[in-house]
Amino acid sequence: MNERNSEAQSGEADKKTIALIESIAAQVRADIEAGKLPDLKFPVRALDNVTYDKARGYLELGDAEKQRTLTVTTAKSFAQTLRLMATSRAMVEHNDFATKREVYYISKNWGDCRFDQQAESDATMDDIEAMASKHGLSREQLRFYPESHGGSVAGRLTVIDRNPATGATIEIDCANLGTGAYSIPRSVEHLGFRTDARFVLAIETGGMFQRLNNHRFWETARCIIVEMGGVPTRATRRFIRVLSDMHKLPVYCFVDCDPYGFTNIYRTLKAGSGNAAHVNRFLCVPQARFLGVTPQDIVDFGLEDATHPLSATDIKRAQDALDGDPFIMAHPQWIAAIKQLLAMGVRAEQQALAKWGLNYVISEYLPKKLANASGFLP
Amino acid sequence: MNERNSEAQSGEADKKTIALIESIAAQVRADIEAGKLPDLKFPVRALDNVTYDKARGYLELGDAEKQRTLTVTTAKSFAQTLRLMATSRAMVEHNDFATKREVYYISKNWGDCRFDQQAESDATMDDIEAMASKHGLSREQLRFYPESHGGSVAGRLTVIDRNPATGATIEIDCANLGTGAYSIPRSVEHLGFRTDARFVLAIETGGMFQRLNNHRFWETARCIIVEMGGVPTRATRRFIRVLSDMHKLPVYCFVDCDPYGFTNIYRTLKAGSGNAAHVNRFLCVPQARFLGVTPQDIVDFGLEDATHPLSATDIKRAQDALDGDPFIMAHPQWIAAIKQLLAMGVRAEQQALAKWGLNYVISEYLPKKLANASGFLP
Numbered sequence: 192m193n194e195r196n197s198e199a200q201s202g203e204a205d206k207k208t209i210a211l212i213e214s215i216a217a218q219v220r221a222d223i224e225a226g227k228l229p230d231l232k233f234p235v236r237a238l239d240n241v242t243y244d245k246a247r248g249y250l251e252l253g254d255a256e257k258q259r260t261l262t263v264t265t266a267k268s269f270a271q272t273l274r275l276m277a278t279s280r281a282m283v284e285h286n287d288f289a290t291k292r293e294v295y296y297i298s299k300n301w302g303d304c305r306f307d308q309q310a311e312s313d314a315t316m317d318d319i320e321a322m323a324s325k326h327g328l329s330r331e332q333l334r335f336y337p338e339s340h341g342g343s344v345a346g347r348l349t350v351i352d353r354n355p356a357t358g359a360t361i362e363i364d365c366a367n368l369g370t371g372a373y374s375i376p377r378s379v380e381h382l383g384f385r386t387d388a389r390f391v392l393a394i395e396t397g398g399m400f401q402r403l404n405n406h407r408f409w410e411t412a413r414c415i416i417v418e419m420g421g422v423p424t425r426a427t428r429r430f431i432r433v434l435s436d437m438h439k440l441p442v443y444c445f446v447d448c449d450p451y452g453f454t455n456i457y458r459t460l461k462a463g464s465g466n467a468a469h470v471n472r473f474l475c476v477p478q479a480r481f482l483g484v485t486p487q488d489i490v491d492f493g494l495e496d497a498t499h500p501l502s503a504t505d506i507k508r509a510q511d512a513l514d515g516d517p518f519i520m521a522h523p524q525w526i527a528a529i530k531q532l533l534a535m536g537v538r539a540e541q542q543a544l545a546k547w548g549l550n551y552v553i554s555e556y557l558p559k560k561l562a563n564a565s566g567f568l569p
Numbered sequence: 570m571n572e573r574n575s576e577a578q579s580g581e582a583d584k585k586t587i588a589l590i591e592s593i594a595a596q597v598r599a600d601i602e603a604g605k606l607p608d609l610k611f612p613v614r615a616l617d618n619v620t621y622d623k624a625r626g627y628l629e630l631g632d633a634e635k636q637r638t639l640t641v642t643t644a645k646s647f648a649q650t651l652r653l654m655a656t657s658r659a660m661v662e663h664n665d666f667a668t669k670r671e672v673y674y675i676s677k678n679w680g681d682c683r684f685d686q687q688a689e690s691d692a693t694m695d696d697i698e699a700m701a702s703k704h705g706l707s708r709e710q711l712r713f714y715p716e717s718h719g720g721s722v723a724g725r726l727t728v729i730d731r732n733p734a735t736g737a738t739i740e741i742d743c744a745n746l747g748t749g750a751y752s753i754p755r756s757v758e759h760l761g762f763r764t765d766a767r768f769v770l771a772i773e774t775g776g777m778f779q780r781l782n783n784h785r786f787w788e789t790a791r792c793i794i795v796e797m798g799g800v801p802t803r804a805t806r807r808f809i810r811v812l813s814d815m816h817k818l819p820v821y822c823f824v825d826c827d828p829y830g831f832t833n834i835y836r837t838l839k840a841g842s843g844n845a846a847h848v849n850r851f852l853c854v855p856q857a858r859f860l861g862v863t864p865q866d867i868v869d870f871g872l873e874d875a876t877h878p879l880s881a882t883d884i885k886r887a888q889d890a891l892d893g894d895p896f897i898m899a900h901p902q903w904i905a906a907i908k909q910l911l912a913m914g915v916r917a918e919q920q921a922l923a924k925w926g927l928n929y930v931i932s933e934y935l936p937k938k939l940a941n942a943s944g945f946l947p
Contacts, residue, residue: 282927287928288779288780290776292774292918293927295920296920296921296922297923297924299874299924336776338774338775338776339775340775341749343752350749352746356785361746363745363746363747367741368739368741369731369733369754370754370756371719371741371752372751373746373750373751373752374721374750374751374752376749376779396668397716397717397755398714401666401668401754402666405733407734418718496677497674497677540670544674545667545671545674545675546677546678547678548675549665549667
């Protein structure tokens with residue numbers, strides 16, 4: 192049991208964010224005063240600038256850079272970029288935040304400098320985020336928050352937060368929320384944790400989460416359960432990552448046995464996505480392991496008659512993973528599992544275990560799987 | 570401040586559920602023993618059997634019935650219906666529950682009686698639900714739980730739940746969850762509440778919910794805030810309904826100013842949907858009122874330059890509402906508001922208020938609106 196001094200850590204990050212923004216602004220100002228055209232440099236956010244290092248464990252942005260020099264044609268986007276950085280700085284100073292959509296509307300008061308479409312402000316924010324990520328600062332530290340819902344959490348965990356108005360510490364006991372759960376906030380950078388759990392179980396569906404919560408699976412299994420609700424949102428991924436890092440907790444992923452579960456839900460949680468490679472270093476959970484459902488589980492747990500044939504989309508997704516997904520291609524065990532699934536020609540949902548009784552998953556499946564965690568797919 | 574004895578109430582509902590299932594089973598058995606072909610009667614679940622009574626306030630199922638008599642061709646579906654009712658009974662007795670998907674998989678162990686597609690088990694469950702609804706029993710009381718996530722809640726509310734294992738009372742103080750929130754469980758029938766709030770604010774987007782929560786809007790405004798995340802799920806609607814009924818709390822709805830916000834989000838919360846009319850009586854919140862954003866707000870709060878043109882889909886949705894939505898057609902103020910929106914040719918999101926500053930919504934918009942709650946659209 193330990194906990195971090197979360198206030199001190201967010202204070203450090205805030206200083207770093209402001210220092211980064213000030214140093215860029217100072218350089219632009221110095222260039223202008225010296226009669227030079229100022230420029231801004233951003234990492235290239237494109238798939239051909241994404242690499243996968245098995246040891247590091249997530250898809251990451253390479254070193255290619257693009258340069259935005261102040262010219263007649265770039266004057267508007269140059270100014271917009273600086274104003275967005277100033278917005279970020281002001282939010283750090285006033286302890287506030289904004290969603291992408293709010294940022295777009297803030298610009299409506301910038302006169303000629305306003306964004307005409309949200310797609311423009313989104314792209315500019317992505318550039319700033321990518322640049323900040325190279326300095327170890329996440330989007331949340333810039334105070335740009337995601338719109339999406341954070342997942343739900345229950346189990347042997349106390350979340351340490353603070354009253355945003357007074358700064359007073361608030362402790363939330365996730366073992367004491369009844370049939371409800373703790374809803375993860377959109378930014379988790381300021382949170383601390385206290386736990387005696389042995390692992391984190393990340394669950395695909397809300398229904399399975401509710402089952403494990405109502406039967407207090409986390410109490411006897413000594414764990415923390417997290418509802419992902421399909422592909423986990425940024426807030427959910429970051430929450431699991433920080434919690435796991437801070438307390439050296441293994442993370443086990445419990446999803447459907449189909450290509451979407453393997454390559455979209457699990458792969459996104461563990462190694463991130465190619466489209467937003469600049470944030471993967473903060474969001475990915477490289478320590479995650481795949482508890483199941485695996486193709487071999489369909490055989491081992493007698494689920495053959497509770498499967499569905501693979502659809503054309505399933506088959507294409509599986510082939511694409513074998514042919515082009517750097518994470519899958521780096522792991523022979525995943526290649527073998529996906530080939531096995533293709534050979535079987537079927538998929539199985541995690542609810543298929545209900546064939547043996549609603550709580551078979553609690554009394555048989557999970558205990559058997561957890562007894563052999565070293566055998567989990569990587 | 571008051572609270573109900575939630576345990577006693579759920580016990581009553583459980584007895585009623587079992588009595589209903591037993592009476593149907595007894596009738597089937599009596600028919601068979603008397604050499605008669607047994608039959609089961611269900612309400613017709615189709616749009617032409619849906620009515621809207623302005624006084625009652627929600628779309629409801631009419632009295633048309635369909636009859637399923639046991640014959641050679643109906644033997645399988647007849648047996649499936651009875652087995653599903655037996656499953657419901659067993660879940661009540663063992664204090665368990667199942668999602669639609671789990672119910673489908675349970676049937677995999679029913680031999681010839683198994684469902685081949687989830688669509689079949691879903692339709693059979695809908696029939697049973699519709700029948701039970703005529704006896705005042707909701708789907709949740711049959712122990713069929715929705716898969717979908719419940720929304721998030723924060724504010725001046727203590728939720729009274731119980732430890733599902735020991736039955737011990739658990740109290741969750743929704744004013745003490747920091748930047749996080751309380752995640753609504755999939756069934757709320759067993760919950761009790763204690764509150765000194767003056768109203769419930771139901772919010773469309775997660776971003777706006779997080780803003781109001783981080784700035785503890787609910788503290789000074791003395792309210793409870795609920796995140797709907799688009800069209801509210803069944804659990805979210807039921808939660809708001811029970812909370813509002815029990816404590817006579819007004820419910821104010823804060824969504825985007827567009828036809829989707831009016832006729833999908835707000836209308837579903839208040840009057841329900843035609844497709845699932847048999848559950849509306851449990852889920853709708855007829856006492857809800859529309860706080861905004863209204864077409865007139867675009868003018869009154871100077872948001873003209875933060876709007877977007879109505880799309881073809883927006884215009885069609887607005888016209889369909891004027892021409893065929895029984896809820897809209899029953900309320901002249903809604904007809905006028907939608908016509909005003911069509912005449913203006915634009916829509917506005919709730920985030921558009923950020924044009925005047927990120928927290929304008931807290932310092933200006935909401936206080937001004939709340940000072941004139943009697944003027945809210947019905």
